[in-house]
Every structure is written in C-alpha cells, then in structure tokens.
Amino acid sequence: MFCPIDCSKARFAIAAVREAAQLVRRVQSEMVGGFSNKGALSKDDKSPVTVADFAAQAIVGLRLSETFPAMGFVGEESADALRTTEGQATLDQITHFVQQMVPSATSENVCEWIDRGAGEPTDKFWTLDPVDGTKGFLRGDQFAVALGFIRNGEVRVGALGCPELVEASRPDRGGAGSLLVARRGNGTWLGSLLDSSTHNNDAAWRQLNVSDRATANDARLLCSVEKAHTDTGGIGLLVKSLGITADPVPMDSQAKYAVLAAGGGDVNLRLISPKMPDYRERIWDQAAGSIIVEEAGGRVSDLDGRPLDFSHGRTLATNRGVLATNGHLHDAFLAGLQQIDA
Numbered sequence: 001m002f003c004p005i006d007c008s009k010a011r012f013a014i015a016a017v018r019e020a021a022q023l024v025r026r027v028q029s030e031m032v033g034g035f036s037n038k039g040a041l042s043k044d045d046k047s048p049v050t051v052a053d054f055a056a057q058a059i060v061g062l063r064l065s066e067t068f069p070a071m072g073f074v075g076e077e078s079a080d081a082l083r084t085t086e087g088q089a090t091l092d093q094i095t096h097f098v099q100q101m102v103p104s105a106t107s108e109n110v111c112e113w114i115d116r117g118a119g120e121p122t123d124k125f126w127t128l129d130p131v132d133g134t135k136g137f138l139r140g141d142q143f144a145v146a147l148g149f150i151r152n153g154e155v156r157v158g159a160l161g162c163p164e165l166v167e168a169s170r171p172d173r174g175g176a177g178s179l180l181v182a183r184r185g186n187g188t189w190l191g192s193l194l195d196s197s198t199h200n201n202d203a204a205w206r207q208l209n210v211s212d213r214a215t216a217n218d219a220r221l222l223c224s225v226e227k228a229h230t231d232t233g234g235i236g237l238l239v240k241s242l243g244i245t246a247d248p249v250p251m252d253s254q255a256k257y258a259v260l261a262a263g264g265g266d267v268n269l270r271l272i273s274p275k276m277p278d279y280r281e282r283i284w285d286q287a288a289g290s291i292i293v294e295e296a297g298g299r300v301s302d303l304d305g306r307p308l309d310f311s312h313g314r315t316l317a318t319n320r321g322v323l324a325t326n327g328h329l330h331d332a333f334l335a336g337l338q339q340i341d342a
Contacts, residue, residue, distance in 0.1 A: 209263060
C-alpha cells in the first residue's frame with residue numbers, strides 16, 4: 001500500500017482507520033436508517049454509544065494485537081456492559097458486524113479486543129475514538145474515526161477517517177470520504193477512505209495546508225453542533241470582542257480538525273461550559289486531530305496558550321479547553337480569550 005509517509009506506524013494508522021470507518025458505515029447503513037438510535041446503549045453520562053463504537057474498537061484492538069502486540073492501547077470503550085444480560089443483544093449485533101471483517105470472530109473475542117483498550121497510557125501507546133461525534137453519526141452528519149500514536153506525552157502519528165467529508169472540507173453524505181494522516185515533521189496528507197487497492201500511486205494523496213487568513217474579524221469559526229461541553233455564551237462574547245463577522249461553520253467531531261487542516265475553516269475553539277468547570281478533555285478526543293492541524297501548519301494549545309500535554313493519563317489533566325487555529329490567528333484569539341476572562 002502506498003503511503004506518503006514512509007513509516008510503519010503511519011501505514012498501520014491508515015489501514016486501521018480505513019477498515020474501522022468502513023465498518024462504521026456498514027453499521028450506520030443497516031442500523032441507523034432514518035437516523036434513529038436503534039441498537040444504542042447509554043453511557044453513565046447519558047450520551048449515546050452505538051454498536052459502531054464497540055465494533056470499530058474491536059477491529060482496531062485486534063489489528064494492534066497483530067501488528068504491535070507489545071504497545072499500549074487506550075480506547076474510549078469498555079466491554080463490561082456487553083458482558084451483562086442486558087448487553088447480550090447488543091454484543092450479538094456487534095459480533096455480527098465484526099464477523100463481516102473477521103469471519104472467525106466470536107463474542108468472547110470481540111470483548112477481548114475491545115478491552116485491549118482498557119489500559120492506562122504508557123510511554124508509547126495508541127489511543128482511539130472509534131466514533132467521535134456519536135450524535136452526528138446518528139443524525140447522518142459529521143463524525144470521525146480518530147487514531148493517534150503517543151510517545152512520551154507527545155502525539156507522533158495521527159489519522160482521521162471522515163466518511164461524510166469530501167476533500168476534507170465539504171459535507172458529502174455517502175461519498176468516498178476523507179482519510180487524513182500526519183506524522184510529526186512529515187506534514188499532513190489527504191487520501192480517500194475507499195479501498196487502498198484503488199489508490200496506489202502518488203496522485204492518490206496530496207499534502208494539506210491551513211488557510212493563510214490573518215485578520216481576526218474575517219475568521220471562520222468551526223463550532224460544535226453538540227453543545228453539552230461548550231460555553232456558547234463565552235464564544236458569543238469572544239466573537240463580539242474580536243469583531244468577527246464571518247458566519248460560523250457548524251460541525252461535530254474531530255472532522256473540524258480535518259476542515260481546519262484543509263483550509264476550510266480557521267479556528268476550532270473548545271470553551272468549557274460553566275456548568276462543568278472541572279471538565280477536562282479526553283486524550284482520544286484531541287490526539288489525532290491536534291497533530292493533523294499542527295502538521296498542516298496550524299497551531300494547537302489550551303486556552304492559556306500551553307501545548308496539549310498527553311502524559312497525564314486518560315485526560316488532558318493539566319490543560320484547560322482547546323484552541324486550534326491556522327497559526328496566523330492564534331495570538332489574537334488568545335488575547336481575546338484573556339479579555340473576556342478579565
């Protein structure tokens with residue numbers, strides 16, 4: 001398989017995200033028709049967890065066991081709920097979909113592969129968000145499969161599979177999708193989520209670069225459709241403070257990072273909701289997307305301008321919120337954030 005970044009981890013990330021995203025699409029096609037949440041469980045925080053989450057994590061857990069058996073893996077999901085009587089029907093559904101990729105898979109195998117991601121971060125590990133933007137997935141809007149490799153607290157490789165984006169910048173339901181990969185120091189590259197056998201030459205990949213917009217009032221903000229963890233009032237104050245006149249780009253999931261890396265937006269901002277002042281980002285929600293933006297020429301920090309630190313377990317415990325920009329606008333937005341916090 002051709003890869004613009006000659007690195008075993010990048011090649012693995014491409015293959016794993018492509019396979020997981022194709023599996024997620026199958027689940028969506030068969031189970032979410034009409035965009036209901038049939039087949040969903042509930043997390044403790046009441047956000048939906050679909051069969052797609054577990055099936056995708058099972059596939060990536062299996063592929064990691066085959067390719068990098070000694071490396072750590074931190075996933076979003078746990079199979080505990082699936083092992084209960086109440087979870088048996090959902091486990092049967094998950095196993096059905098995994099068997100489409102691995103015919104010999106059993107329910108026991110599936111739980112083991114999911115729980116491969118139940119560990120804690122080590123000095124070298126992978127982290128996965130199997131379906132980032134679950135509600136977008138259920139609505140038929142934007143979602144992403146996000147896989148990152150972290151070494152000594154720094155993201156070194158990241159891959160994003162965005163099934164509903166074309167050219168990493170425009171919504172395209174049911175299209176070829178976008179696959180982005182980045183390795184530290186080697187740029188961000190865009191390919192297709194279609195099978196790799198149809199994309200085996202240089203023309204299949206192109207390097208991405210963020211926008212060159214440098215005036216804050218023209219900045220295009222990428223704003224979440226899902227508002228649960230976001231301070232929408234604070235964003236409104238920031239928009240007013242900086243005199244932003246451009247219309248925002250509403251979009252869920254780390255697909256926002258893809259659009260930012262491709263120049264289709266300029267700023268991705270995560271202000272913490274005042275209802276959840278102690279909330280800290282999960283590492284799988286930011287790892288892949290952050291390196292995708294940085295290697296495309298952008299800048300990612302917390303709201304205080306500090307680099308994201310992935311060395312503190314399963315959360316960004318020492319960081320407050322996230323600010324990702326094209327780089328040119330970063331200082332202006334940090335200054336704006338200080339002004340509204342004053």
